[in-house]
Amino acid sequence: MELYLDLLKKVLTDLHRIEKGEYKPLTQSGLSWKQKFLVPFDKLLRRNNYSICKHIVPSIAARSAGIDWPASAETMIGLKRLDNIQFCIEQIVANGVKGDLIETGVWRGGAVIFMRAVLKAHHVTDRVVWAADSFEGLPKPDESRYVQDKGDTHHRYEILNVSLDEVKYNFKKYDLLDDQVKFIKGWFKDSLPGAPIKSLALLRLDGDMYESTMDALVNLYPKLSRGGYVIVDDFNTVKACRLAVEDFRTKQGIKDEIMPIDNESIYWKKS
Numbered sequence: 001m002e003l004y005l006d007l008l009k010k011v012l013t014d015l016h017r018i019e020k021g022e023y024k025p026l027t028q029s030g031l032s033w034k035q036k037f038l039v040p041f042d043k044l045l046r047r048n049n050y051s052i053c054k055h056i057v058p059s060i061a062a063r064s065a066g067i068d069w070p071a072s073a074e075t076m077i078g079l080k081r082l083d084n085i086q087f088c089i090e091q092i093v094a095n096g097v098k099g100d101l102i103e104t105g106v107w108r109g110g111a112v113i114f115m116r117a118v119l120k121a122h123h124v125t126d127r128v129v130w131a132a133d134s135f136e137g138l139p140k141p142d143e144s145r146y147v148q149d150k151g152d153t154h155h156r157y158e159i160l161n162v163s164l165d166e167v168k169y170n171f172k173k174y175d176l177l178d179d180q181v182k183f184i185k186g187w188f189k190d191s192l193p194g195a196p197i198k199s200l201a202l203l204r205l206d207g208d209m210y211e212s213t214m215d216a217l218v219n220l221y222p223k224l225s226r227g228g229y230v231i232v233d234d235f236n237t238v239k240a241c242r243l244a245v246e247d248f249r250t251k252q253g254i255k256d257e258i259m260p261i262d263n264e265s266i267y268w269k270k271s
């Protein structure tokens with residue numbers, strides 16, 4: 001079982017390709033028009049030892065930490081965050097914490113594919129993995145609801161627009177698409193309030209924006225069982241995401257200790 005999950009983590013992150021020297025980070029086809037313009041300009045500048053872009057050299061360390069965006073891997077989140085998902089699920093199962101597992105913001109599906117694999121490896125047949133996404137990228141910022149998203153540009157990233165069919169296909173590749181996987185399609189503000197989820201043991205947030213983080217917390221945190229886990233992927237990298245978490249915790253009086261996963265992500269256990 002351990003070997004299966006370790007191998008899966010390597011393949012879902014493309015770490016196996018780095019080891020073989022075949023790894024490809026995101027190419028220009030997936031970039032926004034601004035980046036398409038900036039990348040060649042930056043190349044010119046670098047000839048004179050100047051730079052305006054952050055450079056991440058593909059490496060095992062970068063992919064383990066999930067700090068680059070892979071061209072073809074099923075997940076961008078890296079090894080440490082997959083280890084954290086496995087840890088949380090194993091704790092939940094060992095402690096008999098009631099409820100399903102969900103990720104809000106699945107992209108190509110790697111993290112939810114891995115959740116399903118961990119359940120299978122532990123012969124868990126009474127929990128569902130929910131995959132919630134628009135399956136068409138991020139929403140335009142709606143300042144009338146959340147001014148904190150003002151100027152957010154995530155909706156311009158074509159690469160974040162992955163269809164439901166593609167995610168289902170990715171599950172099938174690993175032989176993990178079955179009735180323990182359910183999809184919730186739509187903007188979180190519309191799809192999560194009426195989602196047919198009874199209870200949750202794991203709530204993984206990876207929607208980047210204030211709106212996406214807050215809408216998931218407001219609608220799903222009340223369904224999270226005591227002893228269950230909340231994981232926030234973008235806590236240290238996207239200011240608006242962190243703000244949403246802090247606002248929600250303050251409003252709800254949540255004092256549970258925030259624990260680091262890697263430089264970008266955190267989690268806490270609901271008491």
Ligand SMILES: C[S@@+](CC[C@H](N)C(=O)[O-])C[C@H]1O[C@@H](n2cnc3c(N)ncnc32)[C@H](O)[C@@H]1O
Nearest residue numbers: 075076105106107111134137187188206207212
């Ligand atoms: C950074 S990606 C998620 C990465 C993924 N968890 C992984 O394992 O690689 C963000 C995803 O969140 C989705 N998303 C963000 N905000 C959303 C919203 N408000 N409603 C629906 N989907 C949203 C996007 O469509 C995108 O697929």
